[in-house]
Amino acid sequence: xxxxxxxxxxxxxxxxxxxxxCLSPIALAAVALAVAAWPAPKPPxxxxxxxxxxxxxxxVRRQLPHRLSVAEQVVVELAQRSGTFEVAHVYTRxxxxxxxxxxxxxxxxxxxxxxxxxPLTAEARxxxxxxxxxxxxxxxxxxxxxxxxxVPEYGELxxxxxxxxxxxxxxxxxxxxxxxxxxxxxGTAFEITDExxxxxxxxxxxxxxxxxxxxxxxxxxKGKRPDQDYALSWVRQYGQGRVFYTALGHRQEVWxxxxxxxxxxxxxxWAMGVx
Numbered sequence: 001x002x003x004x005x006x007x008x009x010x011x012x013x014x015x016x017x018x019x020x021x022c023l024s025p026i027a028l029a030a031v032a033l034a035v036a037a038w039p040a041p042k043p044p045x046x047x048x049x050x051x052x053x054x055x056x057x058x059x060v061r062r063q064l065p066h067r068l069s070v071a072e073q074v075v076v077e078l079a080q081r082s083g084t085f086e087v088a089h090v091y092t093r094x095x096x097x098x099x100x101x102x103x104x105x106x107x108x109x110x111x112x113x114x115x116x117x118x119p120l121t122a123e124a125r126x127x128x129x130x131x132x133x134x135x136x137x138x139x140x141x142x143x144x145x146x147x148x149x150x151v152p153e154y155g156e157l158x159x160x161x162x163x164x165x166x167x168x169x170x171x172x173x174x175x176x177x178x179x180x181x182x183x184x185x186x187g188t189a190f191e192i193t194d195e196x197x198x199x200x201x202x203x204x205x206x207x208x209x210x211x212x213x214x215x216x217x218x219x220x221x222k223g224k225r226p227d228q229d230y231a232l233s234w235v236r237q238y239g240q241g242r243v244f245y246t247a248l249g250h251r252q253e254v255w256x257x258x259x260x261x262x263x264x265x266x267x268x269x270w271a272m273g274v275x
Contacts, residue, residue, distance in 0.1 A: 043083075044108035044272050046139075048075055049090045053116025057143060059252055060113050062091060071113055071141070074255050078265045084274045093119050101127030109137030109272040112144040113249070117151075129153055133239030137271030141264070142249035145199060157238050158245055160202030163224065167196040168250075172217035173232060176209045180235070182244065182266030183210050186259060191217075195250035198223055198230055207234035211246070233263070235270070244271045 050060040050072060059071045068076065072089055079087050085108070090096050101123045104110060110128065120128070132138045138157060146162040148154040155161050170193045175186045196213055211233035220228045233246040244267035254260045269275075 042086075044085045044274055045106060046075070046079070046085050046087050046109050046111055046268065046272065047090065047104065047107045048072060048087055048111045048113075049096065049118075050113045051091060051093060051096045051118060052114065053093075053118055054146065055115050055143070057113070057115075057250060059249065059255055065092075070252055070255050071249070074261060075111070075264070075268075078261060078268070082265060082269070084269060085272060096120060099124045099127075101130075104128055104131040104136070107131075107136070108274075109139060109268065111139040111141065111268065112147060113141040114147045115143045116147060118148060125151065129157065132157060132241035132243070135240035137241060137268075137273065138238065138243045139264075139268055139271050140243070140245040142195075142197075142247060144245065145197065145247065155201050157243060159207040159234060159236050159243065160199035163198050163200040165195045165197050165250075166222035166224075167213075167218045169193065169196075169218065171196055172214035174212050174214050176212055180210050180266065181270045182233070182246075182263050184266070185262050186211075189214065190259060192248070192254065192257070192259070193251065194248050194254050196230070196232070197247040198225065202231070204229070204231075207231070207236045209234045211248075233267075235267075242271045242273070244268070 050069060052060060060069045062069045068089065072091075076087050079085050088107070090099070097119045099120060103124065104127055110131070140158050143162065145158060145160060149161060170191060172189055172191050174189050175183050178184055178186065178188060196218070209231045211231070213230040213232055215223070215228040215230065223230060232248060235245075236243045246263060246267060248254055248260055248263070
């Protein structure tokens with residue numbers, strides 16, 4: 001379009017025409033290729049620690065140094081099946097001792113199936129607690145509560161310490177919170193055969209209970225609690241972080257049980273903040 005100013009003719013251009021030219025099919029194709037070439041975001045990573053500084057459970061014992069244990073294999077399968085996270089492993093004393101304060105920063109959560117006094121340096125231990133307090137996740141499985149009695153902050157993070165296993169038999173488990181991602185497939189109660197823990201330095205005021213033992217399904221006189229309140233799974237906040245603990249998981253048959261697998265998967269994803 002032309003306009004006349006002071007006797008001179010000027011040519012102007014329609015902006016919409018220019019925009020159409022910029023968004024020609026060739027340009028659009030180039031943009032599409034650029035988007036396709038952009039690297040996809042990496043899935044969240046879980047660090048699974050299965051070092052046993054005390055008693056070693058069969059489910060975390062590797063038959064060969066580079067062959068994953070039953071528990072490690074199951075968690076890898078859960079990660080692959082859900083497609084929502086990846087897993088790295090720490091098994092040996094040397095691997096654990098090499099962890100540093102910043103080693104946890106590449107992960108979204110840490111999972112412990114451990115026993116005894118773990119050989120982390122004091123700096124690495126502080127790094128772990130800072131990692132969770134800062135908004136990441138921690139998952140404790142079975143004997144994670146039989147770990148680091150000499151580190152009070154660990155007991156505070158987890159919500160309690162192991163205090164014996166009075167029962168190893170078929171039991172009935174009551175689902176206290178059937179809405180949590182780790183329990184919503186379990187109904188109101190279920191039966192399972194496993195080694196059943198009791199705890200010290202534990203109280204309902206510090207945790208949100210998901211599962212508890214039905215004391216009517218066992219000889220409750222073997223336990224230590226007068227109130228017969230034996231929680232078997234709970235969640236809690238630790239600073240800005242999320243902590244999930246399940247006391248189940250002693251027996252290999254439990255790790256093969258789809259109910260337990262979904263229970264653990266739901267807990268992992270919740271702790272990692274993965275929908």
